[in-house]
Amino acid sequence: MSNFLAPRVENREAFAAALIAFIEGPLFARHGGSRPSATVDVSTPLFETGVIDSLGIIDLLAFVETATGRPVPMRKVDMRYFGTVDRITRAFWNDKEAPTP
Amino acid sequence: MIREYPQAAPVRCLNQQTVLDRIDARVRGLAASMGAREMQYPALIAREVLEQAEYTQAFPHLLMSACPTTWCLSPAVCYHTYAHLAHRTLEDPMVVTARGRCFRAETGSAPGERQIEFEMREIVLLGAQAWIDASAETARLAVETIARDAGLSGDWEAAEDPFFLPAAAGKALMQRLLKVKVEYQWPQAGGLALASINRHGPFFGQRFHIVMPDGTPVHTMCIAVGLDRWAHHARKEQV
Numbered sequence: 001m002s003n004f005l006a007p008r009v010e011n012r013e014a015f016a017a018a019l020i021a022f023i024e025g026p027l028f029a030r031h032g033g034s035r036p037s038a039t040v041d042v043s044t045p046l047f048e049t050g051v052i053d054s055l056g057i058i059d060l061l062a063f064v065e066t067a068t069g070r071p072v073p074m075r076k077v078d079m080r081y082f083g084t085v086d087r088i089t090r091a092f093w094n095d096k097e098a099p100t101p
Numbered sequence: 102m103i104r105e106y107p108q109a110a111p112v113r114c115l116n117q118q119t120v121l122d123r124i125d126a127r128v129r130g131l132a133a134s135m136g137a138r139e140m141q142y143p144a145l146i147a148r149e150v151l152e153q154a155e156y157t158q159a160f161p162h163l164l165m166s167a168c169p170t171t172w173c174l175s176p177a178v179c180y181h182t183y184a185h186l187a188h189r190t191l192e193d194p195m196v197v198t199a200r201g202r203c204f205r206a207e208t209g210s211a212p213g214e215r216q217i218e219f220e221m222r223e224i225v226l227l228g229a230q231a232w233i234d235a236s237a238e239t240a241r242l243a244v245e246t247i248a249r250d251a252g253l254s255g256d257w258e259a260a261e262d263p264f265f266l267p268a269a270a271g272k273a274l275m276q277r278l279l280k281v282k283v284e285y286q287w288p289q290a291g292g293l294a295l296a297s298i299n300r301h302g303p304f305f306g307q308r309f310h311i312v313m314p315d316g317t318p319v320h321t322m323c324i325a326v327g328l329d330r331w332a333h334h335a336r337k338e339q340v
Contacts (some may be wrong), residue, residue, distance in 0.1 A: 047279060054271035057278065077277050078259070 007067070015067060015093040016042055019085050020062050023051065031055045042086040047079070068092050109210070109217035111329065121332035123340045125200055125222050127247045128326045129230050130211065132198035132224045134243075135236065136205040142181035145172045150184040153308055159272075162265045163205040165217075174204035178223040179323040186227065187309040191319055194228030200328070203331075210223055213333025214293060224324040227311060229304075233322045237298055240324045244296050252336030253295060260284040291336060296326045 001098045007010045023040050031053060052060055060082075061072050072092065078084075081091035112310045113121070115223040129139070145167055151157050156176060157164060175181065178201040186195070207215050207235045226236050241257060248255060260282045261273035281302070284294040299322060305311070305316030313319055 026119045040269045047275070054269075054275045056271070061274070074277070077274055079278060079280070081276055 004080050011087055011095055012093050016085055016089045018067065019063065019088060020036060023060075023085070025054070027056050029057055029061070040085070042089070046082070046084060064088060066093050068094075104114050108212070109138050109204075110219060111212040111333075112217070117332065120248060120335060120337055120340050121194060121220065121328050124215060124251060124326075124331045124335060125220075127224045127250070128224075128244075128328075129198065129199050129200075130290065131221075131243045131247065132196065132242070134161075135224065135226075137196040137198040137224055138181070140185075140230070142175070142178060142185075142199050144175055144204075145203055146175045147171065147174050147184070148181060150180055151176070154180050154183065154305065155308070156180065159262070159269060163263070165204045165206050167201060176205050177203055177323075177325070178221055179321075179325075182225045182227075182323070183305045183309040183311065184190055188309050188311075189229060190312050190314060190316075192314055194226070194232050197225045197227075199223060199225075202210045207295075210282050213329055216329055219330075220325045222328055225324045227306070227322075228320045229313065230320045231318045233300060236276070237300065238276065240298060241283075244298075244324065244326070248285060248287075248331075249294060250339060251331060252339050253331065255285050255287040257283045258286050258292070260294065276288040287334065293330060293334070294327070295330050295334075296298045296324065 009018050013047050020040050020042070023046070036080060039044075044051060046060075061077075063072055070092075076091060079087075081087055113116075113246050132139075148157070148166075148171060151164065160176065163176055165176075166172070176201075178199050181199070181201075182197050183317055192269050194202055199219060202218060203221050204218050207217055209215065233277070249307055257279050259277045261276040262282065264270070264273050282302045283298050285296040286292040301321045301323075303318035303320055305321045311319045311321075
């Protein structure tokens with residue numbers, strides 16, 4: 001079970017930035033994934049390159065669920081929705097349904 | 102009066118066995134069209150082979166021992182292939198096929214759906230990733246055709262293996278995410294998996310030291326067809 005806490009964010013850009021900070025910070029520190037030479041940006045492939053491995057994905061899902069306030073349905077565990085930070089943001093962040101304080 | 106007794110696999114009369122054999126012949130034909138060499142593997146497999154494949158870590162709950170320390174009942178056909186080809190350099194891509202009896206300690210069993218002992222035809226591919234990817238598409242279409250001909254039209258769905266440890270949940274999610282395992286599921290039996298295509302990447306190449314001419318580990322893929330399930334559900338007149 002993940003014990004990372006996602007920060008409270010209010011819009012799409014902030015969600016993407018928080019996600020990148022999470023991947024580059026706590027996720028790498030905890031799992032030591034094969035971090036690419038360049039920094040992670042919104043279009044960095046997260047899985048094919050090993051940025052996120054089988055341990056990191058659990059924390060990634062937990063981050064998304066906590067930040068959005070909604071569970072990730074199994075049908076959406078798909079590269080179309082999880083391949084990059086941009087895809088995750090588009091698939092799971094909705095400004096109108098942002099979690100309320 | 103026929104007395105029922107516990108069975109790990111269905112007892113079949115000749116006609117029923119013929120249905121299974123005919124389905125197998127179609128899958129074997131697919132394997133032949135891919136240039137496969139046919140192999141016959143034993144039902145027992147050395148525990149050390151399964152340890153090398155990390156099966157004992159990932160699926161200890163399914164493993165059936167034949168003796169305490171040395172031999173196990175094969176849980177799948179393809180582990181024999183990797184062990185047989187271990188420490189080899191493959192000059193060309195290789196396709197191997199075999200039909201074998203497999204054994205898994207399922208908690209519940211139902212004939213033709215989930216059995217302790219079952220027959221599986223596997224087609225195992227070893228080679229470069231691009232060739233594996235292209236072959237997967239060919240196999241996917243061919244399996245669909247064979248299934249449709251047997252009255253078993255279904256759908257390919259992303260799937261994951263039943264890993265034992267809760268910590269392996271991430272592995273299962275990764276399998277689903279990367280679509281390394283897809284199952285051909287038959288909706289009329291609640292999505293029963295009739296076949297699966299499993300892409301392992303370089304995992305078994307690394308674990309068994311099977312390499313390409315340039316020294317890099319081969320990528321592997323297996324196409325697994327559960328013959329008992331097909332035989333149980335197929336429209337017999339179409340097989």
